[in-house]
Amino acid sequence: MRRRTKGGLLAAVSLALAGCAAAGQDTKSARDAPAPAEKKADRFSKDPYPSTYHAYPGRVTAVRGVTVFDGEGGRIDNGTVVLAEGKVAGIGDADLPIPADAQLIDGTGKFLTPGVIDVHSHLGDYPTPSVDAHSDGNEATSPTTPEVWAEHSVWPQDPGFTRALANGGVTTLQILPGSANLIGGRSVVLKNVPARTVQGMKFPGAPYGLKMACGENPKRVYGGKGRMPSTRMGNFAVDRATWAKAAAYKKKLDAGKAVDRDLAMETLAGVLAGEILVHNHCYRADEMAFVIDMAREFGYKVTAFHHAVEAYKIADLLEKEGICAAMWADWWGFKMEAYDSVPENIALVNRAGACAIVHSDDENQIQRLNQEAAKALAAGRRMGMEISDAQAWSWLSYNPAKALGIADKTGSLKPGKMADVVLWNGNPFSAYTRPEKVWIDGALMFDAMDAKRRPVSDFELGQPGEGDVK
């Protein structure tokens, strides 16, 4: 899904192919260095565009008297959280010791949570302003483009990043290629900090993801061009042929045989080796079940189904397979495969014991994922489910961190984890609540009480509304 597939604008999966016909096929990088073979399939550098992100300066900070959702289902009333050296240094009740040099923040009446993590964003690769020159999300020239990397499309000056921070409390996000292709390319996980380069935003140590898509989009885009796939069976045939090729490529690599460098196969071999996580756009229950079998057929694992509008029909299967479902609270009706949406989808997946995630796929809803979770929570409770507010917060931080392979680093307020934290001016499941402060790695990157602690992208500098509340 993508804005261009909403609102009846389906046909317009943008094909603005400004000049650049195929992904750059340069073969050697100065950084290419032989890496120790672990699970093999790693003849070439796996990290040719390494993160240069560094934490910004922060102060030792203690928030007291605050209601805490720890992100893993825990809640502390009248809690204390200490941030130091970019990490969560302590979390506890009113008796938690506070370092002498800590800046004290009174959290009375306020809530403290881990930063929101969006596993499905196109900020930067479909930035605003949404002009054709910026339409860099779908390499819609071939149904499988595992060779493209979303990071090469991300424009770090997208004003959307600043809104996601200030209005949404989003501290980490995964940027995916669009869903025109069966295999859309690699994703990139970013820290939501302004930077001159994409490398300056890249989440250190986060694994790559692979975007895949089933259903209507690939068959519409390519069927519309008179080429395969034009049907769902065509979708699977192209997928399977591609995986078969990748399996053969990996076999050669593993056997130490000479291969011509193939960027597409390299990515897929990384998936088969378990190093790259599969994020599969898929709406319908029956298709998700087939994808699960296809993954088994070729020896990879689906980490998360995205959109998963019919996840509630197979919530038991998702639980059994250990696959996350990243969902909207209530999007429906924009296309046939989104027709059977139910507002209880997220809560039903949660109830089955599967990993439920609230995602946005949208530059607007990324600014209020907490509100989307609140609607899903209310729907579940109306159905009679007992779900605590604190548990529902796991849909916004810990579960998405799991799906991105970074749950050991962020996503919950555990001592030693990154101090990616939001202070809300009330219960974040209320429409009347806004983020007051947002820390990323312990650095205060947004403060609603300080107009200067509000990022302004290059694009907005000198424009109407520069530095305005947004």
Added chain:
Amino acid sequence: MIRALLLSAAALLALPAAAQDVAVVNATLVIGDGSPPIAGGTVVVRGGKIVSAGANIQIPAGIERVDAEGHYVTPGIVAAFSRVGLTEVDAVSGTNDRSAPRTRFSAGLDIAPALNPMGSPIAVNRAAGVTRAIVAPGGSSNLFAGQGAVVDLADDMDMVTRPRALQFVAFGEAGSAKAGGSRAATFLLFREQLLAARSYARNPAALAEWGNDAMIQRADADALIRVIEGATPLFVRVDRAADILNVLKLKGDFPALKLVLVGATEGWMVAREIAAAKVPVLVSPLTDLPGSFERLGATQSNAGRMKAAGIDVSVGVFDDDDAHKMGYATQYAGNLVGLAKMPGASGLSWDQAFASISSAPARAVGMDGEIGSLRPGRVGDVVIWDKDPLELGSRPRAIWIDGKRQPLTTRQDRLRDRYANPVEDAMPNAYDW
């Protein structure tokens, strides 16, 4: 539990569709006109209309009483600008009647026969508390999109409250694309089409000389004359501050025009001028990104700033999904209440916010005497909510439209119940209905 839910659904479906006289008592009563909620309030509906609402209301003898148990009771939400009823599944073109990009006609188009009262979006939006909608066409092949309607979302075939209630036209980038490529072309085409309509009105015989390649067709001329005379409000999509000022100037040439601005993303930058022109504005209020160069000044404080400048501001849901998720109106209004607390930001009070999704849109379309509040004489559209209606996840417990009790069960509820336990038992799920 599934069985119980199904039974209650069946009970609701069996409700009589006739207007009932009813008094809803013990309500936290919201009139919808911007006045504060009334504790222990009562609203009386007779013959499908509001008879009285407030504290200390005399309840006619023999009338059915419904105890709201202290819950919020409000007028139904009015979707300020929407395509409700014009589409079922957007990407299934046969079900999608938003726009008519290949028609020869434009202003003369009338969406009324395209509305589908049995479509599932009607029930889903109704179950979110939306009882009326201002519905506008999306577009034609020409500058004017055509005539929209005011509709109700009741569970019956009689959907149109007022046909041809508005004419819709887009200026700015969208208008340029229709008019030939520039804003200059848009303004000239607008003026020439209205002048053509006027000359036709003065000399209908001239119609014989108009061919199919005429600037407008007869039906378009008929519709545009009503716009020129101010009999039909002209809803204008416009966002850039400079474009807004130029649209306001259209009244110089056509003084009777009844303008309503839709979008007005940069409206706060020219709020004084909009207020002076006494032109109401419909906003999708959380638009805060520079999605195009005509929205560089976008901010969620737009609605609050315009309201503070004295503009009649309505809140709608149309920059994202304008047909399926009208329930977002309450969420958006609630966001504006939250925004009012933030340093440097502007929002609305709760009372203003609720009015912005009930009486304000009714007033914008010239129907505040008929819909949008619980003042006497208005339609009997009443909602009992389970909690503060502007809070997330609040839902109606009961809805009346024109005094008729409405079913609240949707197709989505039926799917949910079927898959409450997804595992197939002795028989496949298909037998569970």
